[in-house]
Amino acid sequence: xxxxxxxxxxxxxxxxxxxxxxxxxxxxxxxxxxxxxxxxxxxxxxxxxxxxxxxxxxxxxxxxxxxxxxxxxxxxxxxxxxxxxxxxxxxxxxxxxxxxxxxxxxxxxxxxxxxxxxxxxxxxxxxxxxxxxxxxxxxxxxxxxxxxxxxxxxxxxxxxxxxxxxxxxxxxxxxxxxxxxxxxxxxxxxxxxxxxxxxxxxxxxxxxxxxxxxxxxxxxxxxxxxxxxxx
Amino acid sequence: xxxxxxxxxxxxxxxxxxxxxxxxxxxxxxxxxxxxxxxxxxxxxxxxxxxxxxxxxxxxxxxxxxxxxxxxxxxxxxxxxxxxxxxxxxxxxxxxxxxxxxxxxxxxxxxxxxxxxxxxxxxxxxxxxxxxxxxxxxxxxxxxxxxxxxxxxxxxxxxxxxxxxxxxxxxxxxxxxxxxxxxxxxxxxxxxxxxxxxxxxxxxxxxxxxxxxxxxxxxxxxxxxxxxxxxxxxxxxxxxxxxxxxxxxxxxxxxxxxxxxxxxxxxxxxxxxxxxxxxxxxxxxxxxxxxxxx
Numbered sequence: 001x002x003x004x005x006x007x008x009x010x011x012x013x014x015x016x017x018x019x020x021x022x023x024x025x026x027x028x029x030x031x032x033x034x035x036x037x038x039x040x041x042x043x044x045x046x047x048x049x050x051x052x053x054x055x056x057x058x059x060x061x062x063x064x065x066x067x068x069x070x071x072x073x074x075x076x077x078x079x080x081x082x083x084x085x086x087x088x089x090x091x092x093x094x095x096x097x098x099x100x101x102x103x104x105x106x107x108x109x110x111x112x113x114x115x116x117x118x119x120x121x122x123x124x125x126x127x128x129x130x131x132x133x134x135x136x137x138x139x140x141x142x143x144x145x146x147x148x149x150x151x152x153x154x155x156x157x158x159x160x161x162x163x164x165x166x167x168x169x170x171x172x173x174x175x176x177x178x179x180x181x182x183x184x185x186x187x188x189x190x191x192x193x194x195x196x197x198x199x200x201x202x203x204x205x206x207x208x209x210x211x212x213x214x215x216x217x218x219x220x221x222x223x224x225x226x227x228x229x230x231x
Numbered sequence: 232x233x234x235x236x237x238x239x240x241x242x243x244x245x246x247x248x249x250x251x252x253x254x255x256x257x258x259x260x261x262x263x264x265x266x267x268x269x270x271x272x273x274x275x276x277x278x279x280x281x282x283x284x285x286x287x288x289x290x291x292x293x294x295x296x297x298x299x300x301x302x303x304x305x306x307x308x309x310x311x312x313x314x315x316x317x318x319x320x321x322x323x324x325x326x327x328x329x330x331x332x333x334x335x336x337x338x339x340x341x342x343x344x345x346x347x348x349x350x351x352x353x354x355x356x357x358x359x360x361x362x363x364x365x366x367x368x369x370x371x372x373x374x375x376x377x378x379x380x381x382x383x384x385x386x387x388x389x390x391x392x393x394x395x396x397x398x399x400x401x402x403x404x405x406x407x408x409x410x411x412x413x414x415x416x417x418x419x420x421x422x423x424x425x426x427x428x429x430x431x432x433x434x435x436x437x438x439x440x441x442x443x444x445x446x447x448x449x450x451x452x453x454x455x456x457x458x459x460x461x462x463x464x465x466x467x468x469x470x471x472x473x474x475x476x477x478x479x480x481x482x483x484x485x486x487x488x489x490x491x492x493x494x495x496x497x498x499x500x501x502x503x504x505x506x507x508x509x510x511x512x513x514x515x516x517x518x519x520x521x522x523x524x525x
Binding site for chain 2: 023024045048053056057071072075076079080083121125126129130132133134137138140141203204207208209210211213214215218220221
């Protein structure tokens with residue numbers, strides 16, 4: 001094992017134990033690991049954003065010859081420098097700089113323009129896709145036959161599954177319909193809707209437990225490898 | 232301490248120190264790991280559907296694999312991505328690796344280093360697989376590469392011009408792929424691939440997500456999402472399907488299956504405490520009711 005690998009194991013192992021120490025109670029070791037994580041994460045994202053977004057999409061796009069300074073090798077530099085200038089990207093650059101005016105209270109109002117642009121773009125892009133995928137397509141997916149017949153004839157399992165799905169969707173929707181008092185058959189159906197929602201929440205909780213245990217297994221495996229590397 | 236001993240049994244159960252539960256959960260994970268406890272895993276239809284789709288693609292099909300996760304969810308996501316890459320390369324499909332998450336590129340490199348290079352030494356970079364790396368833009372990126380992939384990914388992750396990479400020449404946009412796979416742990420992730428690629432262009436989309444996210448994705452199955460690996464269980468099921476059909480991967484592709492032993496025991500412990508907590512709650516409620524009526 002190389003020195004770098006050993007060092008990585010020790011740093012990772014000790015930081016894992018520091019974080020786990022919170023399970024007993026809050027302590028300075030946990031605080032140190034927590035702050036280190038936040039700091040390293042912020043620095044990582046800032047570096048990635050600089051190299052993957054600002055350099056190629058702004059600096060390089062506006063003035064391609066500048067990529068000669070940033071490229072990792074000559075071949076990459078030649079490719080990037082040969083690209084034609086996308087000078088119009090000065091406009092998003094100006095919008096980006098306007099965002100920074102939030103740091104100056106008197107000029108902070110300027111940041112509303114790029115913010116409006118971002119919100120407008122996001123809303124416009126997402127609206128059609130959400131409408132298509134989460135509304136129309138979901139309605140279509142619920143319009144299914146309650147009695148399923150396949151090559152072997154009547155499919156009891158498929159029919160039960162489809163019926164359950166349709167009842168679940170309709171009763172849940174009725175539960176969220178508050179313009180009519182939840183009484184009589186309407187109230188009864190809404191009550192079924194509550195049960196459906198409870199089952200869904202239970203399933204979600206079960207999945208969350210599985211996710212957390214999976215992460216614990218991952219950490220334990222790492223700690224096992226760390227201990228194994230020492231002895 | 233003395234007063235605590237006088238409490239009724241069920242009341243004491245409701246006041247178990249949370250650290251006792253932590254220790255039991257830790258033991259439930261560590262002991263099965265040390266004993267190498269492994270349970271039989273069988274693929275469910277929702278996972279088998281992904282496997283069957285990869286199998287049904289003609290040899291040499293183009294498969295886009297997006298790494299949309301980071302180190303925090305490696306135990307769940309990495310086995311999924313590794314198994315998918317193994318399967319695709321074994322069937323001689325062309326694998327195009329991208330990342331919509333900044334941390335995804337490093338995870339893709341893990342697959343290249345730990346799976347592709349040692350297990351598929353005959354596969355050539357640029358002809359059988361390519362690592363295009365990360366690009367910012369979230370769902371906006373997916374929206375853009377739908378029509379112009381090379382416009383956004385002008386170079387691969389190493390900075391090589393994509394026009395000089397042989398397997399990039401027939402690719403224009405996402406419609407040129409036979410299958411889009413996303414291994415994801417949040418937003419942007421598999422949902423965005425369904426919304427901005429699959430539904431838009433009727434392109435088969437599938438993949439795996441963390442268990443936390445899985446319930447949000449199941450409503451898309453089977454019409455908008457042809458299959459789904461949900462958490463470690465999903466990864467284990469895909470590995471099981473792969474190893475059943477291709478036993479040569481038995482030594483390398485059982486990471487998630489091996490983790491399901493500790494997972495199962497830990498679940499039993501949690502179920503035990505859920506039952507204990509509920510029983511104690513209802514017994515105490517009944518006791519309080521009786522006390523009030525006296």
